[in-house]
Amino acid sequence: MRLLSTFLIGVSSGSIYSLMALALVLVWRSTRVVNFAQAGQAIASTYLGYLVITHTNNYWLALPVAMVAGAVIGALADIALIRPLNRRIKSGPVLEIAPVIATLGLLGLIRSLVGMIWGGDLKQYRAPVSINGFTFGHTTIPFSRFNLLIVFTAIVVMVIFAFVFQRTGLGLALRAAAFQPEIARLAGVRVDLVRTIGWAIAGATGAIAGVLVTPSTSLSPNSLDLLLVLGFVSAVIGGLESLIGAVIGGLILGIGLALILEYVSTSLAFPAAFVVLILILIVKPAGLFGMKRGRDA
Amino acid sequence: MTLQVTNLSINHDAIEAVQDLTFSINEGELAAVIGANGAGKTTLLRALSGLKNPKSGSATWRDNSMIGKRPEDLVRMGILHVSDGKTVIPELTVKENLALGGLWRKDKTDVAKATTEVLELFPKLGQRLAQRADTLSGGERQMLAIGRCLVARPELLMLDEPSLGLAPIIIEQIFTALNDLRKRTGLTVLLVEQNAMSALEIADKGIIINLGKLVAQGAARDLINDPTLQAAYLGY
């Protein structure tokens, strides 16, 4: 029972890591940018969700509001920051690093703005359903209705992702622009627009992660920083290129950390994340779902 | 004159890859641009498809400027470019690569019809629809790259060395398919080749360039038979 319950808790937190990892992988695939600002974009979106909850007491209104905010912030980050940099810088070492530094700057900027508006103190809002664990007979496990809801929401998001990416024209354009932007252009894809849409989807996904994780922690201008790190670890475990990899990476990390927290020590969780990462990279340097290459590619 | 290139010069930093190039092609013609490695053929096509900004000069398609436009806008003007290296998207399936070519078009019925026609032109692709493009042979990839453009119903098709690295029998297949197609549809073709003989055989017009400059242009039949050109540029 203890093992099963630990596993379920791992799946629940892993679902949130997966969402964050999906956001990071999407941006990486569409613009080759390691987006540190994702934590900032998500925190700003979550604060707006918090605003809705404090005014309406309606979690189910807060989620879509945060998602729209996340999408808008994501699109703006691409249009105002990444696009001009890519247009101006064509080659050299700066090409790779400038956008990353820019996202770090954006992260700092958003944190300051959020701090100015809402203050640095910890905010709290309640989960929409019970956070008390399920009870079976005389035993109560840590896994709650809210954990179930988190897993369910993550599954819904992932099903939507799978559908959009594999079955729609937008998904095809997103993949083509990510893999081979020049060929995509020559096929008529408006690559700049498609990239911005990628940033927007990533922003919305990060916002969901923020709104889902916050009832279990609390909200402050940098309360999602740890989630960003764990999201990156998940994304790299999954090979950074692969959406399925991001999901599996998040789940592996979630379950692994839950086991360590439960059976080894609570203080080991953070370093353990990196041990998991490094072990996986040593065994499979491209990550679990690193790109396969076919004939002479 | 359907395609008119006038005094076009294109630089790569200090390298003058194309210098003061002037030529034209009529509606429905197949023109072959012949030149050795480094002659500036790829650079020329990249400028005509919006991938590279020229230094000076002009290029028009049916009196609309092709310069300063993005590739995706030129595609919407009916100008399609099969770039060098059998450019398909390896991570996508054959079916997805074809679908990509018609994504921007509103007339989905005609996209389906055009796709069927591509599969009739290149039946091998039809047997590989669900495979990833990187599992294809070089010849099949080239067919897929051309097929992807045909799904867009091009009016001007520009191809960069489609024969490179392919077996003679495959080259023959592809060139015959191209020639049949343009005779059937009135498509205008700008075919860039080092393989002078194969290209000039199906071409109406030949344009010979060397080190970025025009050497000769004229009816393909006349160029094939010109002894000085044969020795210096046509390689036989």
Ligand SMILES: Nc1ncnc2c1ncn2[C@@H]1O[C@H](COP(=O)(O)OP(=O)(O)O)[C@@H](O)[C@H]1O
């Ligand atoms: N991206 C580039 N940067 C610098 N020089 C280039 C680049 N592409 C081509 N060149 C140079 O421009 C000239 C023409 O090249 P290219 O157009 O590729 O010729 P071709 O396709 O006829 O072989 C060559 O001297 C080549 O080295």
Ligand SMILES: [Mg+2]
């Ligand atoms: Mg070339």
